[in-house]
Amino acid sequence: xxxxxxxxxxxxxxxxxxxxxxxxxxxxxxxxxxxxxxxxxxxxxxxxxxxxxxxxxxxxxxxxxxxxxxxxxxxxxxxxxxxxxxxxxxxxxxxxxxxxxxxxxxxxxxxxx
Amino acid sequence: xxxxxxxxxxxxxxxxxxxxxxxxxxxxxxxxxxxxxxxxxxxxxxxxxxxxxxxxxxxxxxxxxxxxxxxxxxxxxxxxxxxxxxxxxxxxxxxxxxxxxxxxxxxxxxxxxx
Numbered sequence: 347x348x349x350x351x352x353x354x355x356x357x358x359x360x361x362x363x364x365x366x367x368x369x370x371x372x373x374x375x376x377x378x379x380x381x382x383x384x385x386x387x388x389x390x391x392x393x394x395x396x397x398x399x400x401x402x403x404x405x406x407x408x409x410x411x412x413x414x415x416x417x418x419x420x421x422x423x424x425x426x427x428x429x430x431x432x433x434x435x436x437x438x439x440x441x442x443x444x445x446x447x448x449x450x451x452x453x454x455x456x457x458x459x
Numbered sequence: 460x461x462x463x464x465x466x467x468x469x470x471x472x473x474x475x476x477x478x479x480x481x482x483x484x485x486x487x488x489x490x491x492x493x494x495x496x497x498x499x500x501x502x503x504x505x506x507x508x509x510x511x512x513x514x515x516x517x518x519x520x521x522x523x524x525x526x527x528x529x530x531x532x533x534x535x536x537x538x539x540x541x542x543x544x545x546x547x548x549x550x551x552x553x554x555x556x557x558x559x560x561x562x563x564x565x566x567x568x569x570x571x572x573x
Contacts, residue, residue, distance in 0.1 A: 378559040389463075389549055389564035390502075397559035435501065445556050446492065446517065451501035 348373040352436050352450035359457050365423040367453045369410075369436035372417065377438040379403075379412055379419040380447070384433045393421075393434070431457045461485050465550050465565035472540045472572045480535040480568050482550030490553045491533035492562060493517075493525060495546040502549065508533055509556050540572045 353368040371377065378397045382390040394403030396412040396419065403410050408423045419436060436450040466481045484491065489510045494502040494517075504517030506525040514525050522544060524536045533552075537544055547569050551562040 380561065382564075389566045390551075391564070392561045395559065395561060439556075439558065439560065441558050445558075446504055446507050447551075447562055448504075449494075449502040451499060 348377070348438060348440055348448045350436050350438055350448055350450035352434075352453050355433075355452075355454040357453060357455050359426055359455070361428055361457055361459050362425045363457075365421070365426045365430075365455065367421040367434055367436075367455070369419045369421065369450060370417055371419065371436075371438050373438055373440055375441045376414060377440045377445075379410070380437040380439070381408070381410055381419070381421050382435040382437060382449075384435065384452070386432070390435060426455070426457045428457050428459055431455055463550055463552055463563055463565035465548075465568050467568060468566065469569050470571070472537075472570065474541060474572060476540050477536065477538050478540065479537075480548055480550075480570075481532070482534065482565060483532045484550075484552040484563070485531065486552060486554075486563065487530070488552035488563075489530070489555050490560075491527065492551040492553075493523075493533070493535045494549045494551065495519065496549060496567070497546050505535065505548075540570075542572045544570065545572045546570060 380395045381393040383393045394405040396403040399414040401412045433452045492507040493505040508527040511530045550565045553562040
């Protein structure tokens with residue numbers, strides 16, 4: 347079945363450091379890919395998405411590129427802030443049928459001043 | 460902008476008790492979902508409703524039932540709660556189930572079964 351694998355956390359960074367959170371997937375065909383963010387005590391919010399190979403999703407300084415050759419969708423940000431501290435989830439939605447979102451286990455990011 | 464509203468936000472149950480988690484969305488979405496979130500497990504799909512009048516099992520449906528009451532509302536019922544059902548439950552909705560369709564999440568219900 348479909349699955350998403352994320353790097354384990356927590357990832358601890360100092361403010362203004364470069365961020366990469368790895369995400370790889372297993373799926374039939376070319377699913378849509380998503381990054382969601384969950385701030386403490388809240389629900390998940392969509393951060394960015396990509397629907398086809400080589401697409402780049404971007405939002406709030408975060409970017410991720412859909413790489414079909416490596417089945418990856420790594421999340422990057424050039425300069426993190428304390429307010430970026432949260433749990434980040436990579437997810438996929440298959441191409442066909444009544445499809446639902448499949449999530450990775452999440453990666454906690456902790457940014458210190 | 461209410462979006463997806465879940466009630467209650469917190470609940471403590473005794474083993475064997477029953478309860479219903481309520482979810483309503485005001486975005487005229489066709490599809491609705493129930494997930495549970497456990498430490499180290501990410502989000503796992505319990506049940507979903509692709510459209511009004513249909514429901515389907517997800518990855519972890521045992522011990523749960525759902526009702527799609529109308530287009531807006533999708534409830535999750537625990538008939539006989541067990542400690543293994545201690546979790547944070549999230550309801551979500553989306554326009555449909557097509558490629559690229561994002562889901563919108565509620566704030567969650569933190570359930571403890573003692």
